[in-house]
Amino acid sequence: MTVPRGLVEGPIYLDYNATTPIDPAVTEAMLPYLTAEFGNPSSTHHYGRESRVALDHARDQVAALLGTSAERIVFTGSGSEADNLAIRGTVLASGVDRPHVITQPTEHPAVLQACEALRRWHNAEVTFLPVDGDGLVDPDDLAAAITPRTVLASVMAANNETGALQPIDDLAHVAREHGVVFHTDAAQAIGKMPFDATEHDLVTVVGHKMYAPKGIGALCIRLGVTLEPLVYGGGQEHGLRAGTENVALAVALGTAAELAAKDLASGSHDRIRELRDRLHHLLDTALPGRVHLNGPEKARLPNTLNISINGIIGHELLDTATEIAASTGSACHSGQHEPSPVLTAMGLPSGRRLGALRLSLGRWTTTEQIDQAAHDIVEAAN
Template identity: 45%
Template sequence: MKEIYLDYAAATPLDPRVLKEMDPFLHRKFGNPSSFHAPGLEAKDALDQARIRVASLLHCEPTEIIFTGSGTESINLALKGCARVRKKKGNHIITTAVEHEAVLKSLSYLEEKEGVHVTILPVDCYGRISLSAIEKAITKKTILISIIFANNEIGTLNPIEKIARIAKKRKIAFHTDACQAAASQSLDVKKLGVDLLSINAAKISGPKGVGLLYKRKDVQIDPVVHGGGQEWELRAGTENVAGIVGFAKALELAQEEKVKETPRLEKLRDKLSTTILTKIPNCKLNGDPKNRLPNNVNISFRDIDAEELLLLLNKEKIYASSGSACATHTSEKSHVLTAIGIPESYAKGTIRFSLGKETTDTDIDKVISVLEKSVNQLRQKRYTP
């Protein structure tokens, strides 16, 4: 029986082309980039070239790229680093109710420990933020706006360019979590107009354990990790050369191949969501039905326990998720589903299918067939005295 992996929003398989580029730095070319000898200089050159390649894709300068250990670390550096360096200017940060936990928990920490005031804006039933709400929330003490590019649970895309214009007009720093957007959306930071942007490699068929923060050169932040002078003295620690080299290759492939891959995934996504909504009663699609990630299908089934449904799918070697993989070890209702007003009877039966490079039309047919039988089985069990 073929395995059907539909959890690409949580983790992606390492592309063989990425592994090939990483391979020399996993054993033979092991030098420390800070060492002034041949192996060290070789590692430094690889690091510099990876930074140049990434900067080219983001349309920025190499000195504006800070490599980190994850998307979460990048977000922490952006939010905490910006808040601390700007505390004399103000202490107000604006975000939304549907951000990744890395954003919400970082801001909660700043609010509790460092006196930052955080405004969490509501979203509509599709997870969309109101531009007028952002403008109304701005005060004289607002120093930062952080809004997610593409929602990791429901796939809704936000109008980043428009939000950036609002922030720029009021001379407020703007950060976006673009971790889920990197495989399908343009990351041209000049066009987007962002000051700070976070992405990671694990979501684009790159290695785990590496991310980056784009920081516009005239935006100041304080470091969060202290030690050596790596990454422009903003992220201490010996650089993960193999991971960074792999990240650069993965990002190149993702941006090059998205032209063909995006419409292919959109077709499969729409087939999956439309057929589910047609064949299975009492279910609903979450997120913006049109302006969403090409690989995201988030569906809520009424009167279904998501864990029970996932177990049935797992038996058929179909692997999906009940929400964000970063928050699946809690029984609490997803904060994103709460924010968009999904009733409890639907929310507890929410499944996120996220498609990827290896997803085929035949896979979608199999998923629909198994899903329909599984939902019927669970409902019959529930309603049978």
């Protein structure tokens, strides 16, 4: 397995949830469609047919990873676009006066802001379900929140900060029982763990979370779900996303999906989970009583470790441990660090929120890197 050149000489990369390096095999697969295979897939001549075949094959590859059919896959320019198509598209197509949307506060900003825009411009009502101390939604709360005007519920599959796995199958079942469309942003889950989209109405897929380039995503749409397009024009992508398709990026996403399926079949997520737990154990042993896990112990992504260390501010630790590339539980605005809204919604105390570190592993993480990262974090903490 070839290591991307960018990882060879840089700091230890533990920020795979922010973005993944592009797998060299993905780069190789897309290159012909940036050079010789330049045709418009809507053209009927030789050049167009070659591009159309590649586009259709990429759709098949993504569908296979999700356990569904290719006709459900619509390529988008990002996960945020897919989220907006799902949320705005469902609400505007519903025809309901003062439509009601249900979500929860630890969603990606693309979901939260799409809901806010619908409230502001389309007279929608938005309900935010509470989350518990692990950041999880109770399906009974969803059932209680549904009204005759509810047209959509949107709950992410896995949280990008804590790795918390929402009970999306149960939530989808509740929504279906009430005739409500269910959307899940599965950007962080797909490729890291087995995922079956068969029973879900709308599923967001993101390329740069699974070793494809930035600028490509997809929305998996259950047949029969009606959406209003975000982009009008020539009718590409089943009429839901006009504009000449970016064949090279679609090929990249398809290739990444096929690689992810092979990885999952080989048990790679178990290897990554063992490394994640090794890192946690090393830190907990070296800093006894000071390390606190944020989020669920079991129901989380196999690659994600979100912790707080007593007496430590997350961004200050990473400023000291310069040989580690990771994320914190705070966002910096004009030099001021604010606690993560995700950890705030979970009810964690201020010190835990500002001290949080998100350490996310991936395809090229090694045991040696984990041991060195643990050593560097302990040194910085002390």
